[in-house]
Amino acid sequence: FKARERRVRPSLDDKILADWNGLAIAALAMAGRIFDNKEHTAMAERAAEFILTKMTGGEGRLLHTYKDGSAGVQGFLEDYAYLVWGLIELYEAAFEPRWLRKAVELTDQMIELFWDDGAGGFYHTAHDSERLIVRKKEVYDGATPSGNSVAAHNLLRISRLTGDTGLMERAAALASAFASTVRQHPAGYAHLLSAAEAAEKGGREVVVTGDPDGADTEEMLSALHGLYEPDMVVLFKPDDGRGAEIASIAPYTADHSTIEGRATAYVCTGQSCRAPTTDPGEMLRQISARP
Structure with a gap:
């Protein structure tokens, strides 16, 4: 040495x-x-x-x-x-x-x-x-x-x-x-x-809206993070001031909002979205269903 x-x-x-x-x-x-x-x-x-x-x-x-x-x-x-x-x-x-x-x-x-x-x-x-x-x-x-x-x-x-x-x-x-x-x-x-x-x-666009610090939002996003969907993109639109910034970047999300204040998911194809849901399980079912 x-x-x-x-x-x-x-x-x-x-x-x-x-x-x-x-x-x-x-x-x-x-x-x-x-x-x-x-x-x-x-x-x-x-x-x-x-x-x-x-x-x-x-x-x-x-x-x-x-x-x-x-x-x-x-x-x-x-x-x-x-x-x-x-x-x-x-x-x-x-x-x-x-x-x-x-x-x-x-x-x-x-x-x-x-x-x-x-x-x-x-x-x-x-x-x-x-x-x-x-x-x-x-x-x-x-x-x-x-x-x-x-x-x-x-x-x-x-x-x-x-x-x-x-x-x-x-x-x-x-x-x-x-x-x-x-x-x-x-x-x-x-x-x-x-x-x-x-x-x-083609692919999926999933838009989640909700309280950035809410447990329901975390559950929704965690469910998405556990998926292997290489052709899926995920956009999070907070229900605070940053939501307007996301809408300015992605105008098709302008009308996406929470349902009764709960974290809400919009599963979309080509910016055409299914009915919004507050249930993570229903969100996953919508993602797995082929258009």
Whole structure:
């Protein structure tokens, strides 16, 4: 051991990357939600807060890397796509409207900076980045899913959460842009194919309204967290002042309210909702019933 101690130590890579932190935020938030582990959710919130406050530049644009108190390098597609994924998962774990609002804002920015208006799909670099001989579009799902695959899932989920059908249409255009490539070697594009399947099948939107601190609300949300429904999104509309903020993000929830002051669930498909219920068991039955 003493001899090893005399060796030159390898360099330490202690830089912080927006894209990898986005993946970590998604994983921590999912773990917090599924295992009801508030510590994991809190870790995800702290990481998201750091990225959004320390790693954004002019006009709120994401920066790729942070080290020694300084952030730099304009964000790439993966920085946006992975962080938005993390923010969506964080919203469904903590139900803080600001995480959903930021996911929507970054998605709009991602479309503005990276979308190919001609052929569809997202470029790896922004329109105003350094001029390259070839601007690549990454779509291969390897050790990590591609930026385009994650973006497709994000577009679908945010469309269902907010009611913005334009995002659903853009997700379809993205899948169409890479269809011929995927057909040749489908095994290399599993995450993109899962997004295409989700778009084809459609999904559920569940809106829960109620007292954020109420036991009935907790029971309703806990029942949802115990489900494995990958194509379902959950929106919580508190009956306090934050309810108006959720309605501004998702206008189709404007008329959703509690029944007799009790936590109430609205199970919807394409923003068309079944009769509201205050019974968690009935809510689960509605979710399991196919449209």
